[in-house]
Amino acid sequence: MTHKPFSFAALVAGCLLSWNVSGQTAASGNTFTVKADKIYGEIAPTMYGVFFEDINLGADGGIYAELVKNRSFEFDTPMMGWVEQKQNNDQGSLLVINQSSVVSSPNRRYLRLTSKADAGYGLLNEGFRGMGIKKGEQYNFSVLARQGAGSSMPLVVELVTAKGEKLGSATFTPAGQEWKKYEVSLTATDTDPKARLRVLAQGKGAVDLDMVSLFPKNTWKQRPNGLRADMVQLLADMKPGFLRFPGGCIVEGRTLDERFQWKKTIGAVENRATLVNRWNTEFKHRHTPDYFQTFGLGFFEYFQLAEDIGAAPLPILNCGMACQFNTGEVVPLDQLDPYIQDALDLVEFANGPVTSEWGKIRAEMGHPAPFNLKYLGVGNEQWGEQYVERYKIFEKALRSKYPDLKLITTTGPFPDGPEFDYLNKTMRSLNADIIDEHYYRAPEWFQENATRYDNYDRKGPKIFAGEYASQTVAIASPDNKNNWKGALAEAAFMTGLERNADVVAMASYAPLFAHEEGWQWTPDMIWVNNLQSFGTPNYYVQKLFSTNVGTHLVPIQRNNANVTGQDNLFASASINQKTNELILKVVNTSGKAQDGEFVLEGVKSVQGKGTLQKMRSSNLEQMNSFKEPMALTPVQQSISVKNNRVKLSLEPYSVNIIKVKASSLGSVVAKYAANTGK
Template identity: 35%
Template sequence: MGSKETLCRTRTILCFLLLFCVSCKCSASEFEITQVASLGVDASSHLARKIPDTLFGIFFEEINHAGAGGIWAELVSNRGFEAGGPHTPSNIEPWSIIGDDSSIFVGTDRTSCFRRNKVALRMEVLCDNCPAVGVGIYNPGFWGMNIEDGKTYNLVMHAKSPEMIEMTVSLTSSDGLRVLASAAIRVPGGSNWIKLDQKLVAQGTDRTSRLQITAKTKGVVWLDQVSLMPSDTYKGHGFRTELISMLLDLKPRFLRFPGGCFVEGSWLRNAFRWRDSIGPWEERPGHYGDVWNYWTDDGLGYYEFLQLSEDLGAAPVWVFNNGISHHDEVDTTAIAPFVKDILDSLEFARGSAESTWGSVRAAMGHPEPFPVKYVAIGNEDCGKENYRGNYLKFYNAIREAYPDIQMISNCDGSSGPLDHPADLYDFHVYTGSRALFSMKNTFDNTSRSGPK
């Protein structure tokens, strides 16, 4: 009996639960059907705040080979043999020698035909019966040259030899055993330097290739300014097409260049100098970036950054050195030559083709001015002893010469007014995502009438 009562009671409970669930489901369905929610959005123009066209952009710095070995398409590292310094003999890295002491002697001297790049490489072939592959030098580029099947590469080099000498230029695998492209070139005898141009068409792909320059007969030859670039750079402007296409996809509205700490230098003697980065590439002395610790030949220079801004449809933001590095500063009483230097840089960008520096730009292939409307006076220098004094010298001179240019201070104006005039200010944060999210209200109380 007890078991039957228990069974009946259990069935009753199950039936009740089933009816309850059905009832709830019906009620829920009825609720879903009968309840209506609405969301009102007031998009009145007087309530809206227009997002500036220049809100999103690119901050470029020559760091981790972002330029040399990155977006700049030059494949040869240390193309002018200047990276080892002005004194000879010097280190020629990353160039290396093919052959041994009995077959070849390679060194540097100061016999180049280029006024600002006097170091050249001297290669003396010693062997009568040289190996079949020849002896010479090779350059691996930046971590190996990415050579692609069917592509054309433009080789330019300068050479001289007292007697005629025949050489071979090749693109090979990293061990030199597989030849992807090769051509014979002849250096006529004489005392004058000559420029040699050679197209190399790759018959294969190798991501870690190298450039070889070899000879098989006795003789002496000097080489300098050896350049290898793909023929399909973006618009012929020297940039890697596949990387620029990625930058275009970002749709940047400004390009801040060339840095960063690269602008300052660990010491002023190694800071970026715009004058040294313009004109014929063979005459650019290059410099050692002592903050990020590598040599750049400055093929990607001030002019190229302006050209890149134009190609991207982005406003150029020229960040210049204000007489301050990480370890030394120019006193404000002596800053005048630095101010004039920057005024000249602005004339180079914006001046007419008849002006002193505008004519240099025009000779480089861009007669129309570049629309530079933003400059940053220094990089992360707020708090340095001479920053405020130097800043005001630059600010006043630029405001007088170019009243439409907006000037960017290195000092943070988000929490209080600046103690110097500025149109904009830098707000640089180096932290993790959690800290960034915690700063979401940082600008809530920032003045809307002062610098942005």
């Protein structure tokens, strides 16, 4: 994630393409020739994926379904998220105990609740901007607890509205003076997006509490203490080729002490160290001082999520450098060994046998089979000689032990400029496997750069378009919108990524999630609140491309030239070997309809029906919302194919996916394979 201020005027100055807002009259004379027998490259299964970073309450308060904020009292302010509950004065006390002098565990604090009343004293948790509770659904409460000497107090657990009205309750009694886990379930009697959790003592005495937790029973795959099902489903529906995690600048940290350390995010959740989230006060316009990482969503869960949605896991690790937009701290080269060892151990954790040290831990967590890790990122948006020095050390160690692992390196936070030029040249000279490029730019930039990869070296490193999103106002502006103008520009750019899929191996929009009341950065692909989630127009563009990706590239031309923005038209074409389909993606960014005739060359006679999936809006400011989550989504219709020709009106401001079955495509692919040995 890039967050350096930019001048919007400088970004758009010199853009050669403009949005055509005049007229709706159809333009004629557009004949597109699709040379289906002229395969010129292959499309990687990882072509379109998703990028996850814990920004905008993406993990805690988002996809990680825990409803209690600061469940283990380990935030910098131990009682953040909690308030005392009492009916009269002097009914009890809440005391945070810190055992740091005698306990080595990262979970060093617990709460002592002392009640001096017969009933009604305790504490209340506000959740993440409230708790989303749904009528009729079950919620599972758990806590580590022990009674004080001579105490045997029952505890009542209640779901309540902001006004204190009960939505469900359960009672249990901790037994003895040893820590034990207790679990009860509550069924909600009503729906409330702003519910709270209340824990009240029923009698006089003292009880110690830790890891106070509440999860919906209905999680993804019904896993206890798992992920929000609706949010994961939106990802699964995209059929992504990869999942990049855990970021982003969050990998680097504002300081090295605050960097993401994967080993601290695995094992029992009560032993995972809480860490401040680097986005909590990054932006003056959206301070979020209660933003921390509990790592209930840790590296094991990331790998598991990738497997669940059929995506290749793509972890990014710290390379011994903190975020250069913040402190820019670095580890001396002669002290880099622990960082290198973390990388080596991560590969073993993901792929090692159960007899290995880290493979055994993976198996103990419930996954004896390897996660089949093939890609690993070294650093995020670093730049300069300091990064190159550290990357070389990582590369030597990783290639020595894992020669088949594909390493992803960076060209910094910008798509051009001196930082980019230096790293692009240097990483090519080092024969890097995959180079990560990021683009947060104006919509006009995305149209202009649809040809960005046309002249890249076909024998050089592959490209990972690791973070991109159209900034409709200015980079990092809180006023950026997920509108159709931005999504349409991204679609135009993506045709360029796909036309050059022999060079571009991966691409992902960023950021992925944003909470309606807890965001720091806009725009974002999927928006959520405590009860709902919806895909933006940008999401549906990404989904259209990722669910309609081919296996082999073929040319689509007009007037013997690739369709790269002439008359505001952009296009790519591919063959799907598995389905024997020809897939055409055509984007019209102009304000007028343009008639097109698509001539399919190099295949036997094709007659009958094809399909057209289309997104369009005459309003470039159109957005989806919680009230209208499907305001702008694709629609599908049948189209006619006669004599290898498809006639179609490309509507104004539209993204069009044309699919035509052709049985002879199998022989075309077989011929290509025979000629290339692939």
